[in-house]
Amino acid sequence: MSRKNNEGYKTFVNGFWRDHPIFGMVLGICSALAISNRVENAIAMGAGVTFVLVATALIISPLRSMIPLRARIITFMIVISTFVIIVDKFLKAFFPTISTAIGPYVGLIITNCIIMGRAEAFYTQNKPGISIIDAIANGLSYTYTLVIIAAVREVLGFGTLMGFRVTPTGWTNWVVMSMAPGAFFLLSIFIWLTRTIAKIESP
Amino acid sequence: MKDKLLMIVFVLVLGSVLTAALVVVNNVTTPIIDTYNVQKIKMSVLDVLGIRYDEENLESVFSENVDEESQGAETLYVSKNGDIAFEISGAGLWGPIEGVMGLKNDRKTIKRIVIVRQEETPGLGGRIGEDEFLNRFLDKTVVPSLEIVAPGKAQSNNQVDGITGATMSVKALEILLNTEVQRYLTLLSEEDAQ
Numbered sequence: 001m002s003r004k005n006n007e008g009y010k011t012f013v014n015g016f017w018r019d020h021p022i023f024g025m026v027l028g029i030c031s032a033l034a035i036s037n038r039v040e041n042a043i044a045m046g047a048g049v050t051f052v053l054v055a056t057a058l059i060i061s062p063l064r065s066m067i068p069l070r071a072r073i074i075t076f077m078i079v080i081s082t083f084v085i086i087v088d089k090f091l092k093a094f095f096p097t098i099s100t101a102i103g104p105y106v107g108l109i110i111t112n113c114i115i116m117g118r119a120e121a122f123y124t125q126n127k128p129g130i131s132i133i134d135a136i137a138n139g140l141s142y143t144y145t146l147v148i149i150a151a152v153r154e155v156l157g158f159g160t161l162m163g164f165r166v167t168p169t170g171w172t173n174w175v176v177m178s179m180a181p182g183a184f185f186l187l188s189i190f191i192w193l194t195r196t197i198a199k200i201e202s203p
Numbered sequence: 204m205k206d207k208l209l210m211i212v213f214v215l216v217l218g219s220v221l222t223a224a225l226v227v228v229n230n231v232t233t234p235i236i237d238t239y240n241v242q243k244i245k246m247s248v249l250d251v252l253g254i255r256y257d258e259e260n261l262e263s264v265f266s267e268n269v270d271e272e273s274q275g276a277e278t279l280y281v282s283k284n285g286d287i288a289f290e291i292s293g294a295g296l297w298g299p300i301e302g303v304m305g306l307k308n309d310r311k312t313i314k315r316i317v318i319v320r321q322e323e324t325p326g327l328g329g330r331i332g333e334d335e336f337l338n339r340f341l342d343k344t345v346v347p348s349l350e351i352v353a354p355g356k357a358q359s360n361n362q363v364d365g366i367t368g369a370t371m372s373v374k375a376l377e378i379l380l381n382t383e384v385q386r387y388l389t390l391l392s393e394e395d396a397q
Contacts, residue, residue, distance in 0.1 A: 038326055104324075
């Protein structure tokens with residue numbers, strides 16, 4: 001079987017680029033706007049979302065034939081919220097500094113549309129192996145988007161990258177970049193550029 | 204009817220299994236989180252009192268250099284030269300703000316403030332917990348009361364520059380600090396009167 005016909009490869013490429021959750025499906029925008037002002041926070045948020053995606057795929061996909069159709073949303077909510085609480089506890093116990101920095105937003109992973117969206121569209125339709133590949137691809141694409149936007153916002157807004165000063169002395173911070181308007185501005189440019197490169201036409 | 208029953212049973216079983224998993228995670232992490240929180244308070248007290256320590260010798264440095272005095276339900280941490288530190292807490296914009304504040308032995312001049320916990324917007328209000336902002340309080344006076352003003356506008360010694368984009372969190376912190384300072388100074392003056 002050629003590499004391009006491999007189902008796992010196709011699923012990965014789709015999640016990582018073609019059906020990118022942020023510029024392809026326009027999901028998870030709220031948290032992408034909120035957590036993209038520091039690279040460190042973006043990595044932690046990305047890792048949290050990736051973990052919850054994989055864990056949700058691991059539970060939902062094997063149970064897909066057993067989940068009653070009308071109870072599927074509540075099932076997703078129970079599974080997702082359980083793993084979000086686990087992430088929160090794990091960060092508090094083992095990475096307290098990161099937990100302090102992004103604390104309030106960890107709980108909001110529950111409402112991240114990417115997880116609910118992938119559970120509904122993919123994990124209820126596919127086998128566990130392929131679902132986990134999809135979860136990793138979507139988690140990684142969400143993470144790299146946050147990191148790219150955060151890198152620009154952190155350098156321009158705070159003059160630092162990963163907490164280290166990278167701008168010359170006398171640099172004036174672009175305060176707007178650390179605030180919500182800066183996030184909207186950069187995310188729009190990101191979506192515009194990536195949709196152009198990926199040749200995605202607006203409906 | 205059978206479908207509905209099946210649906211309820213499924214949700215109940217799944218809910219129970221996942222709740223059991225949460226209980227296990229909670230039991231494993233809670234002691235670690237509690238230990239960290241106690242250590243964090245001790246580290247913060249030493250930080251605000253300007254006492255150097257390593258993570259290894261935290262306990263011994265703390266017990267040698269800091270006296271803990273009970274003031275009703277509150278604890279006052281006193282260093283050898285009479286500087287005091289106390290835990291502060293109150294409402295922020297999105298959630299509670301907790302920290303430790305230190306005053307010099309004149310009980311008017313701020314030695315240092317450390318924020319232990321806050322749930323303000325990361326990157327905006329969340330910056331109230333960063334050293335860059337908290338260092339602005341060094342050597343400021345709490346008399347007659349602290350004022351956090353617009354960035355670049357601080358003139359007198361009880362005024363501190365605020366943060367652009369974090370007005371509400373900064374205002375909440377100003378109220379919290381003044382309330383807590385007043386509360387502890389009242390407790391101390393009551394003790395002095397006795």
